[in-house]
Amino acid sequence: MNENYPEVPDNGNLDPEPTVVNSSETPTNLQQTTPYLVHIQTGKTIELPEQEGAEITLGKPNSNHPPDIDLSDFPDAAIISRQHANIHIEAETYYIKDLDSSNGTYVNNNPVPTGEAQELSAGDIIALGKEDKVTFIFKIP
Secondary structure: OOOOOOOOOOOOOOOOOOOOOOHHHOOOOOOOOOOOOEEOOOOHHHHHHHOOOOOOEOOOOOOOOOOOOOOOOOOOHHHHHHHHHEEEEOOOOOEEOOOOOOOEEEOOOOOEEEEEEEHHHHOOOEOOHHHHHOEEEOOOO
């Protein structure tokens, strides 16, 4: 036995097989604790606020009304409008609304009518524009 390590007594209680723990079940400092979006094309995450009444605008910068979440650095951002969509919270439920964007907003491949709030559920796929070029998964930890 190596002199640098203390000897562990063999009392017969040690499991000879290692236990594998699924990392998604083990909390870490890196895990999200608030609802968030995962950009499918890059894996980047965007944390969403939890406050009742919060409104978050998704889009690209413009001098008059910069978005809360700037998507201009994401791949295929050219299809995103300056004020593309809005996510808001009512009674602990998240909703998305298309802000009359040029290329539309889609939830699970269904268009969100302009100005109408679409309820979001965990796992929903949100596409900004057609052809799923800028796509997110809505996650609730």
